[in-house]
Amino acid sequence: MTSARIPCSTREMKAAIEAVPISERWQTETVYEMLAETAASRGEARALSFQIRSGPKDRAETLTWAELGAQVTRAANLFRALGAGPEDGIAYLLPNSNETVYTLLGGVTAGVVCPINPLLEVGQIASILRETGARILVTLAPFPKSDVAEKAHAAAMFAPELQTILEVDLKRYLSPPLSWLIPVMRPRLDIRHGKRVANLNEEMAKQPGDRLTFAETGGADRVAANFHTGGTTGMPKIARHRQRGMVYNGKVATMDVIRPDDVLICPLPLFHVLGAYPILMSCVAAGAHLVLPTPAGYRGEGVLDNFWALVERWRVSFMVMVPTAATALLQREVKHDISSLRYAICGSAPLPVELFRRFERTCGVKILEGYGMTEATCLVSINPPEGERKIGSVGLPIPYTHVRILDCQQDGEVNRECGTDEIGEICIGNPAVFPGYREEARNFGLFTRPGHLLRTGDMGRLDADGYLWITGRLKDLIIRGGHNIDPGLIEEALMGHSAVAFVGAIGQPDAVAGELPCAYVELRDDASITEAELLDYAREHIPERAAVPKHLEIVDELPKTAVGKVFKPALRKRAIHRVYAGALADAGVDASVEVVEDKTRGLVVRAGGPGGREAVARVLGELPLPWEHAG
Missing domain, CATH: 3.30.300.30 (ANL, C-terminal domain)
Structure with a gap:
């Protein structure tokens, strides 16, 4: 097995990595094997820390890799003891906590884990439970200022295959006097579904933590997760993920990027693929330390205000963010020692160019923008940590991922391949691409013919250096x-x-x-x-x-x-003009605005006038679309 770590900083280095077949890079087939390897080699090193409150001196629970391995083993054994087989759904409706990690990794090992966004409505939660055939649901015990338990028990009434609800009581993370108040403040629920209800930690304690009580089957090709996509509205689609994609996300991210001594702070939810795969799985693969600040992450009380103090406390080397978090963090003065911080990984939405530059200048951290999607088991491309980062692009395809820009028919038939800098549909192939949605009707035209590449629905281009640029969406999401x-x-x-x-x-x-x-x-x-x-x-x-x-x-x-x-393109132009012209007017900048179609960048804003280039740049640099001065 080849174990040399090669920095993926240029297209040539990516090609050098791919010259070695992926089968020779690692032989690990399952997430549990990857965890067991790390628990054996990094047993006493810190693996996972969670603090329910955001203060830099607040109580935190930290597990070593040996302890985390044992807890995941207990969780997997429990799920099997409760009757879940390798094809049965094990759902969780949870904010972040150490138990969320046990459930995710243990669910992947024992059956098919099904993360559910707690912000969804009861009808949507029930629909996901039914669609995934979930037999077990892990959720919160009733807790003050949270409606998660209420939603879970209400949805359970409409999930006939659900047999057991396992509760996580966050009270155990609190110290007196707050912990004394929880029994008094705990909401009382009217439970009518008739399912068995038990405490997750109490039930896990009854299971062995030194071995699995069952043999893993199916290997790398077994579907071990169902992630819903389609967002927070409507009835979501269910994307099936195989173990090979999860392992791939972990192993590729450790190629001289994430190291065993790294500390990653992840205030993003573990029901989303970004937190669950490139972040958690890379920590499992590398043996790095993952820190989860409060159940709600960036939305947690005090997290943004205390963020830089938390970086100092844990000596964080990698932070994970989205553009909304970057904007909020720039409003907090950096008063703490954050010299340990090497990179900020940013995803989920384009980062405005001016925001990108201001964040790096203010915080002294290098931003790595990436691109991924649920259907690809997340990561597709990222700006390289070494070598050229092209601001505005989403970087180079990660090793063993191949991106083509194609002109496709509705049924997936390929008309032709687009040239350098020509806009077309982004189509991808890698070991992590999912086998399709659970609902077969949704798979029509999802893959190209020929080639069986995943059609992302995103429009973009590849430049002469192989960097990927997103220019719009074929779909209207x-x-x-x-x-x-x-x-x-x-x-x-x-x-x-x-x-x-x-x-x-x-x-x-x-x-x-x-x-x-x-x-x-x-x-x-x-x-x-x-x-x-x-x-x-x-x-x-x-x-x-x-x-x-x-x-x-x-x-x-x-x-x-x-x-x-x-005709929505005309509406988009109208909205862009209104937003950009309004931003200039609000800032007191006298400038005209025109929205034009550019063959390599999609819709582009042209602005100019008496206000001057510098004033226009100061305002429009905060907004996400490309723009240029009209002269």
């Missing part, structure tokens, strides 16, 4: 801070109003979230209603708050295609 919102949900709700004839919902650019939902409405003849009244109607009828439009505008007539379909 609105991506708000990393959450996917189906515009059809907004359109369907607004179309329910008797005054509405047509609706076009799109994502408008936003400096913090990347995109925010926006709706343009054409009224029926002789109808009379105000935009404020329609917004009130939207708030009442759209089931997810994140999908409620931040801007709603009534227009005389929506642009339409020859067959009467709303």
